[in-house]
Amino acid sequence: MKLNGVQIDDTFAEAFNMRGTRVLITAQNLKWAYNAANAMTGFATSVIGCGVEAGIERELSEEETPDGRPGVSILMFAMGSKVLMQQLETRMGQCILTCPTAAAFSGIESEDQISLGKNLRYFGDGNQISKLLPNAKGENQRYWRIPVMDGEFLTQETTGMVRAIGGGNFLVLGQSQPQVLAACEAAIEAMKKLPNVVMPFPGGVVRSGSKVGSKYPKMFASTNDAFCPTLKGVVKSELSDDIESVMEIVIDGLSFEDIALSMKIGIEAACALGTENGIKRISAGNYGGKLGPHLFKLHDIVNGNLSGAAK
Amino acid sequence: MSALTFSLNTSVKQAVNCKKLTPDSLQGKSLADILAIKLNEQLKVADVFAVQGDDATTLVFKHATSQLNYIGYRMKTGNIIIEGDTGDFIGAEMQGGTLICKGNTGERTGDTMRRGLLLIEGNVGNYCASNMRAGTLGILGNTGAYLGYGMKRGTLLLSQPPAAQATWLDCGLHTLPFLNILYQSFQTLDSQFAQLSCMRVRRWVGDISGLGKAEMLVLQA
Numbered sequence: 001m002k003l004n005g006v007q008i009d010d011t012f013a014e015a016f017n018m019r020g021t022r023v024l025i026t027a028q029n030l031k032w033a034y035n036a037a038n039a040m041t042g043f044a045t046s047v048i049g050c051g052v053e054a055g056i057e058r059e060l061s062e063e064e065t066p067d068g069r070p071g072v073s074i075l076m077f078a079m080g081s082k083v084l085m086q087q088l089e090t091r092m093g094q095c096i097l098t099c100p101t102a103a104a105f106s107g108i109e110s111e112d113q114i115s116l117g118k119n120l121r122y123f124g125d126g127n128q129i130s131k132l133l134p135n136a137k138g139e140n141q142r143y144w145r146i147p148v149m150d151g152e153f154l155t156q157e158t159t160g161m162v163r164a165i166g167g168g169n170f171l172v173l174g175q176s177q178p179q180v181l182a183a184c185e186a187a188i189e190a191m192k193k194l195p196n197v198v199m200p201f202p203g204g205v206v207r208s209g210s211k212v213g214s215k216y217p218k219m220f221a222s223t224n225d226a227f228c229p230t231l232k233g234v235v236k237s238e239l240s241d242d243i244e245s246v247m248e249i250v251i252d253g254l255s256f257e258d259i260a261l262s263m264k265i266g267i268e269a270a271c272a273l274g275t276e277n278g279i280k281r282i283s284a285g286n287y288g289g290k291l292g293p294h295l296f297k298l299h300d301i302v303n304g305n306l307s308g309a310a311k
Numbered sequence: 312m313s314a315l316t317f318s319l320n321t322s323v324k325q326a327v328n329c330k331k332l333t334p335d336s337l338q339g340k341s342l343a344d345i346l347a348i349k350l351n352e353q354l355k356v357a358d359v360f361a362v363q364g365d366d367a368t369t370l371v372f373k374h375a376t377s378q379l380n381y382i383g384y385r386m387k388t389g390n391i392i393i394e395g396d397t398g399d400f401i402g403a404e405m406q407g408g409t410l411i412c413k414g415n416t417g418e419r420t421g422d423t424m425r426r427g428l429l430l431i432e433g434n435v436g437n438y439c440a441s442n443m444r445a446g447t448l449g450i451l452g453n454t455g456a457y458l459g460y461g462m463k464r465g466t467l468l469l470s471q472p473p474a475a476q477a478t479w480l481d482c483g484l485h486t487l488p489f490l491n492i493l494y495q496s497f498q499t500l501d502s503q504f505a506q507l508s509c510m511r512v513r514r515w516v517g518d519i520s521g522l523g524k525a526e527m528l529v530l531q532a
Contacts, residue, residue, distance in 0.1 A: 026488075067491040103488060129526070131447070131466070131489070132426065133496040145489050154489050 001299050003267070005275040006282060008298050013169045013263070014286035015294040018053075018077040019084045020164030020254060021114065022107030024060060025096060026071035036102035037072045039095035044076070044087075045201045048221065052078045052087040053166060053252050055198030066105045066135070067154065073107050075198045077166045077252045084161060085114045092155070093120055097146070103154040106141075110160030117144045117155030130157075168251035168259035168296050171209070171227065171283040172270050177245040179278030181205070184247050186273060187266035197253035197262045209248045209285055224285070243280055260296055260306035267302060312366040314392075315345075318373040323359050326398060327351060329372075330381040334389025334408060337367040372397075377417055383410040386427070392501065399436070402429040405446065411502045418455070421448045424465065428496070430504050440467055443525065447493070449504055462518045462525040468493070469529045472513075479517030479527065486510050487528070 001008040025040065027033040037056050044054035054076040065071045076091075078084035096104045097120055104116055121128040124146040131143045142157040172187070174180035188204035191197065199205075214222035225231050226238040227246045239246070249266055253259040273279050284298055300308055315337065331348050342365075346357040356362065364371075368389040372382060375395030383391050383402040389409075393401075396414035403422040415433035425444045434452035441460040449468040458473045473479075490510050497504045507530070515527040 066495070067488050068495070069488060069491070101488075127524075129464075129466070129524075130445075131493070133428075133447075133492055134499075136495070136499075138499070143489070143492060145487075151485060152487055152489060154492070 001302065003271040003282070003302060006271040006279050008267070008271075008302055009281060009283040010299055011284050012286055012289070012298065013167070013284035013296040014289060014292035015165050015167035015169075015259065015296060016079070016292045017294075018047075018079060018164045018166040018252065019081045019161055020075060020077045020108075020252070021084060021088065021159050021161050022057065022073055022075050023088075023116065023159055024065055024071055024073050024105040024107040026060075026065045026067050026069040026103045026105070027099070028069065028101040030059065030070045030072075032099065032101050033069075033071045036096050036099035037074050039099060040091050041074050041076070041198075041200075042095075044091075045206070047077075047079050047083075047166070051083055052076050052091075053198075053200040053250075055200045055204075055252075057195065057198055058192075066156075067103055069103070075196075075252070075254070077164055077198075077200075079166075081112070081114070081161060088159075089115055089119060092116060093123075096155070097123065097148070097153055100150050105156045106159035108160040108162060110162050112161040113158040114161045116157060116159045117146070117153075118157045120144070120153075120155060121146055123148075123153075162254060164252065164254050165256060165259055165294050166252040167292060168253065168263055168294075169248055169285050170263055170267055170298065171246055171248050171281075171285060172279065173227075173239065173243045173246050173281040173283060175242060175244055175278030175280060179273075180245040180247050182277070183270040183273050183279045184249060187249055187270040190269035191249070191251070191262045191266045194258070194262050194265060196255065196258040197251050199249055199251055199262075201248075201250055204249060206248045206250055207246075209246070212287060212291075227283075238283070240280075248285060256294060256296075256308060257306050260301050260308065263296060263298075264301045264304070264306065267298070313364040314369040314371045315362065315364040315367050316371040316373060317356075317360040317362055319360060319375055319379070319395075320358075321374070323354075323378065325351070325354075326378050326380055327354060327359050328381050329379050330384040332356070332370060333383060333386040334368050334370055334391065335387045337370070340367070375414065377415075380417070382412075383408075383429070386410065396433070401431075402427075402448070405429060409500065411500060411504075413502070415452065421446075424448065430497075430500070430502055432503050440465070440525075443467075451503055459518055459525060459527060461521050463522040464524045465526075467525070467527040469527055472529050473515075473527060476517070478520045479515045480519060482514040482516050484511065484513050484531065487512060490528075 041054040060071040121144040129145040146153040184205040209224040210221040225235040380398035391410040393412040399417035409428040418436035437455035511531040512528040
């Protein structure tokens with residue numbers, strides 16, 4: 001299968017069940033909302049080393065936020081609810097509580113509620129104030145007002161936790177490193193416009209795809225040598241002579257359809273640069289279909305079938 | 312379904328205890344049941360009010376006067392709208408829901424209030440918010456003596472500066488983003504409070520003769 005001359009491999013991305021949440025972060029202006037959100041979603045590229053995977057979903061206008069100030073929404077994913085709760089609390093305390101003018105609110109409804117400011121309130125040392133106020137739907141929401149040096153830190157008590165999927169991905173293979181990066185940048189720009197997904201790696205792109213296991217007993221993952229261009233002659237390589245660089249885009253999202261749509265949009269944007277700009281192949285990372293319950297088949301996705309059933 | 316409306320008979324001359332007329336206590340009751348509720352020793356609902364409507368989640372008191380005491384006493388849910396003035400202990404020991412009075416209230420408004428939203432568009436009498444435990448009490452008119460006497464927690468939102476009291480501490484002028492959330496919760500209400508937009512307040516904390524965790528937020532023009 002080819003798209004604009006670019007070969008689409010007959011393979012699939014393999015993804016996992018995760019727990020996710022959305023938090024709305026507001027501030028005096030967008031600059032400070034981004035400062036808070038960037039800190040909150042920093043060092044959150046992979047659950048392997050960071051505990052959570054997180055990213056900024058989109059900007060929010062003043063009309064879209066609970067306190068009428070500009071803001072951004074972030075999505076955060078973890079392999080289990082316990083880790084997600086622990087990471088959310090830690091990051092709220094170190095990144096939102098500390099950030100001038102920032103406030104945090106629940107961004108997703110669910111019966112499962114996890115702490116947002118519930119325990120942070122004790123920072124107020126007894127001077128914290130609880131307010132139980134109805135939202136636009138008339139449902140009572142509990143907020144905490146915590147005195148801080150810049151005035152008052154406002155946070156909702158809890159946010160929703162939902163089932164989500166992490167690890168949707170595709171690989172961009174091309175003639176040179178700058179060309180592959182340009183294709184990935186184009187893909188990320190297009191994918192960032194979609195709701196319910198984030199691409200958690202730096203700039204949305206990862207260059208160090210991994211395989212399971214290593215020659216070193218203490219390492220449980222190591223470099224994906226089959227896709228490393230400098231090892232073409234050494235290992236059983238997946239790369240042809242004309243491929244000099246491979247980069248990967250990893251997607252976490254709230255549903256299979258959200259991730260499949262973002263993969264489709266991203267692959268189309270990358271392929272739009274075409275073979276004349278050095279883009280040769282699109283592939284995907286998987287573990288043979290043995291580990292993850294969700295398989296994103298590239299041919300189905302490019303053909304517009306976005307509702308692939310779980311394995 | 313229309314709001315359950317209690318129109319005060321002009322022939323009633325004595326004080327009336329309205330403790331039993333709250334949205335939660337009237338849920339599921341028929342009109343006949345409601346009319347038979349005994350308010351005072353010698354007064355039933357039928358003697359005091361003309362009652363219309365069938366939705367007990369919202370109660371409306373029409374032609375209300377200062378004869379009516381204890382409206383919203385211990386109410387837990389729903390809404391009460393009072394068109395006119397009222398007597399004492401309005402919203403006393405309130406535990407939830409929203410109570411709006413479009414006129415003036417008597418003494419001890421919001422006494423020992425624990426939760427909910429109590430909004431008075433007119434003036435309040437002495438000892439308003441006395442012994443209040445939590446919740447939000449807004450007053451657009453003037454306040455009487457001993458405002459927030461023994462108040463422990465909760466918020467008083469005032470449009471007029473209160474009389475100075477030794478047991479309330481001035482914490483200065485502030486711009487509080489939290490007020491946006493509070494004002495948005497007013498937006499769906501049929502009340503002058505829905506017009507509020509002032510983010511600048513003077514904050515007082517008290518009553519330091521007791522717990523001292525309550526606040527008065529005085530809106531700045």
